[in-house]
Amino acid sequence: MQTETLPALLDSDDNVVVSAPTASGKTAVAEVAICKTLQEDGTALFLAPLRALTNEKEREWERFEELGYSVYVVTGERDLNPRRAERADVLVMTPEKADSATRKHDTARYSFVTDVDCCVIDEVHLLDSDRRGSVLEVTISRLRRLCDPRVVALSATMPNIDDVAEWLDATPETTFEFGEEYRPVPLNADVKTYSHGENAFADKYRRLYRAMDLVEPHLNEEGQALVFVSSRQDTVQAAKKARDELTERDIPMGARGDYDFHNDAAELSNDTLRQSVLDGVAFHHAGLSREDKNRVEAWFREGKIQLLFSTSTLAWGVNLPARCVVIRDTKYHDPLEGEVDMSPLDVLQMLGRAGRPGYDDTGYAWVICDRSDADKYRRLLRDGKEIESRLAEDLESHLNAEIAMGTIDDLDDVLSWLETTFYHVRAKSAPEQYADSSNLREHASSTLRGLVDRGFVEMADDLTVAATGLGQLASKFYLRLDTARSFADLADESEDLSEDRILRTVAAAGAFDSVSARQDERDAVDAVLGGRAESLDPGPRKVYAILRSGMNGTVPSELQSDSWVIRQNALRLLAALRAFLDRFADARAANLARRVEARVDQGVSADAVGLTAIDGVGSGRAQTLAAAGITTPTDVLDSGVDGLVSAGLGSGVAERIVESARDLPRAVVEWGDFPDEIAQGQNSMHEITVKNLAGGARGGVRVTVNDVEMTATECYLGETTLPVGVFGGDAEKLTFAVEVSYPELPLEPVVDTRTVDVI
Template identity: 70%
Template structure:
């Protein structure tokens, strides 16, 4: 069955000319009906074409397709692969958290590509103009739907699909690797029997011979890695000697490099005939100039390579190209490759079944990952059989043998995070009472699995468990319940927790800090860093022994006795990041921790803005900017200027230009003198002018007042820059108490008396009344402070002293 005969207008959208047997069997359900489809098939059997068939049908009907990719790295891959659709005149638009969203392009896209997490966030905000495009989807293709069983990510996929179906009722096409309970997924998605496909191992293009091999476990984990590596090479060697390729999966990016280097030495020691040093074409192609990574270049010459997301796109593309061509015979990779690029090998070995996660510590590799990796064994058209091996400790061998023999039933993970997702639905307004809760739950995979396995899911007590969960949300301040009619609605705390994707324990901690600030307690940079470091999102972070000294050095002088080692590690990374110098020993985990911390600091700023005031929110914004950019406290305002990152901020600060006001005053000529090129200087100058800028005018503020008398004066706050929301605060202190000694990075002195506090959209000027009372003191010192909560600008602060006679 040729593609051109079935879909003549889309023939160029497919990477092949004929459909295989599996694709032919599913084709009528995909093209000749509008029913939901669920298809389970072995890895490498051609499931991607099923997704493309469903997309083509929708495009032919002038509809919009949504493709949910299991991870961010694969969204970029789909964007590249689907240039074929772009060439046919259809637009493909990728929406991920690491890209700035262009709502106009998203609305006009024919094919949207998103991760479950980004789709969850977008559907929570579907009623905003920015994300309304998610309600205009005609078909939703879920790639690797068996991720329902993944820790944390599974429940996100589950509730997001349930929500999307309620919002716009798209057709659902769900694809997965082989799973024993495909009928449960079909029941959840309302796919009829004739649109539910379970393609067995006979549909694999190459037979898979999979097994488990053990190694002798030692006391040194570093040495164990090499024991497993030698075991992996033992398994790969026979195939390498026959010019077959081998793919070895390891746990981290760094391990791919180390394993490749060690393997090159071992291959030479074993005298395995590999490598391309005599390949004239390789040298003729200026190999060294084409590869950016020096270590990779040396490895490739020996027929060995490594692949991970940290390599440049150029180097990854070259590795993939040369592996497909057979020039690279032994490839070390992280698990991402198993989910993405189709790079089959005659022999696949999983060297590491455990991995270090910066946020979770040491964890077992997901059974889904294991099966996905082994599924890469066997090259269609080249091999009659593929060999896949799991290398593990003897104690775990039976567990992996059972996995290979029986597969992995797909379970729901919703119960583990039920409160978080229930809060999100209430915050969106889709749930207003207990019956709504039950109606929502019935749309989930959790409910379907509960019916299939009532004892395992404690299904008879489901209603009680849901009621307990709801009561817990009420008790913790996320939900308010009307005692009269038992209706429910989200509190500000609940709305913020949902909007910023927080774990409930973290939201409680943030709200507690807001209460302290609202009660007049002073908070400083270190207070905010500590509340983020102790967030539930970092609960599983562990501190390795080799990291302890570096952590202690960063935190010297700070009281952290109540913190766990993992929390101290996060705090040390954040303090180091804020100062622009994370210790070398902590850098391997620092990127992930910093990225999550900036998201949490942004959320904390929103909590403070809503529950404690704009000055506290401004402090959180400055701390966030420092952690993200690594700039000094006095220069953090520079990061608000478009075009200024850490490097330029540091350069300008050293030249005495530490605020946007300094930049405006210096002008383009002054910026050029400070070391910027003229073009950059022009953009920076324009960016600084586009920010708000406050001035304070004291007017006829008195210099003296008689004891017992009072006077009402006015202070004018003027915004001479772009309009913006501002917080204006007036406090007074008695001079003789030394209450005005400044505290670096503090939000409010704890013994100052607040006289006026207002939040306003400052366009032009605002007049603030200030009462001056003749107190029993020598002097009164008034402080006017103006902060912009949505910009990391250092607040403008001025003081006036009034002598009491």
């Protein structure tokens, strides 16, 4: 396979599409394309389907570093080193990160993405992934418009490779479709059914026993088996149960007599794994430490581990074939979607891991499923899976993003953009499946009109279009448009804003539409919320309960399994909501959202949340200091190192925290000649000065009298002077309050008051 593709890769600069069976060696094709780019002093971008795999490539491609080239994995916003990215010869990203980078290509931080000369897409059939396919599609289309790199797309076997080739403008001479005969080891794949019961927990064990029946003959012959299950926890539980079953069936396995292996196993950080590997059984998932994963993979390759339980992540990245592969679970629990079917792409990818080149004459692979699903999986094994575009499912959001970037100015631009997508190619190729898109101009026009009607885009008399502030923020934070609209509506009603309304709005966001709540979870939700939020559906109410209890670090055990994923999504939404409030409401509303965000993130009480603004202070240290009466950065500075040590911190930590606290703002109000009294019917004007005595920050200053706003301003805090009128009216007392709020920091607003008697 590699030999046949070499001329296209090396003797031309044309785009190349290669479809070949899993484990047939597509990585070598990618490396040849990258090497040609480096030889020509270009920059290569490798798009890996999963974050875990970007790290794999970073380790695997240290070979490039040894040759004098730099490899840089582009990860999260906070971790990005723009200087390293700009100097890198090989960039490695996920489609989501590349999407983010190309959206911000005109900023100094992400300008490096327009210097890409060759883009290698690993597993391009992910175009058909329900969540991630449209992201990959628009990112490649955008990248081609920005810098037109050479594209080398690699894929597992797919029936409609010609559609992908047409989309990427690959010629017939540079489009390669390799069938199953190119598999290094022939594959024998089939479907096995089991008797479905009433209890989902018992069903897992029915499927496990079925899987053990299938792997037993191969284990007896000292072959290896790879069993895919649906979750990290299931890999551990299945491995434990399998060890018992192996003993029961008297299958000879394990290396307990191997003294060196015994010593190596003792170095594993996971206790359960340490016990398991000595019996020849192990598990592998993304939650294991890198060192533990590396050891498991090495021992499996060496044959010391014969039976390995894993999540699907292993199928996409690590080249770890086995004689026998079994998919025990075809459904999995998604915290945001409930129970969902495993993607057909995942199923084919996992089955493709069967058969070890150089060791096995045949690979054996099975899908275990309920009888009602058997025909579906048999068709999948027989016919494969045509790759469809998923862009139509989220067309409005992606079109809004393009307009927000300024790459689309009018309806003709919308059409030109759509014509660069895989969606356009598939709509022509399979018009019966894309009936709604048969008239591309009308489809584009109606989508654009919808964005205008909902306030995301404005259209001028000459039909040119531009993103509104709402559209820009929706694009920046990757929001569903209905969620962005609800955030803007909340900003319009910010006078009545409360912590509770913020949490409810986030819990009701579209991202949590499909969250489900079992009965035991509903009982836990009721215990957390009592009678609150009863208007929410059970799923969003569960989200609300997780967020509210998480703010105090007390999420009930019944809600723990979904808590991490829900909180991570909520934190992204809270950051977005804060930006909406900052732009469309005021600094005090944004500050409230920022404090809620910090509490959800850190699990810290309301009185201590301001401490988390200090670099090096998390929930534990914040609660320790709060227990000693130190609840703000100002308290930290006033207490000094000795006070923090008395509160329970080590001296070195205390010194660093005091130093970090000096970087935060410290606003004081100077009232000048402000009067204590004024005669009825009289008035006078005075100046109030707000000074910042410490680190710089943006702030909002608001002046009220008897809770009625008189004046407000937002600025970068240094020294701000505000004119304030004192009017002797009917009230006996006038209470003036100056409030300073920090929209970007979880600090309590600074409030200073003066009372004027009306005589």
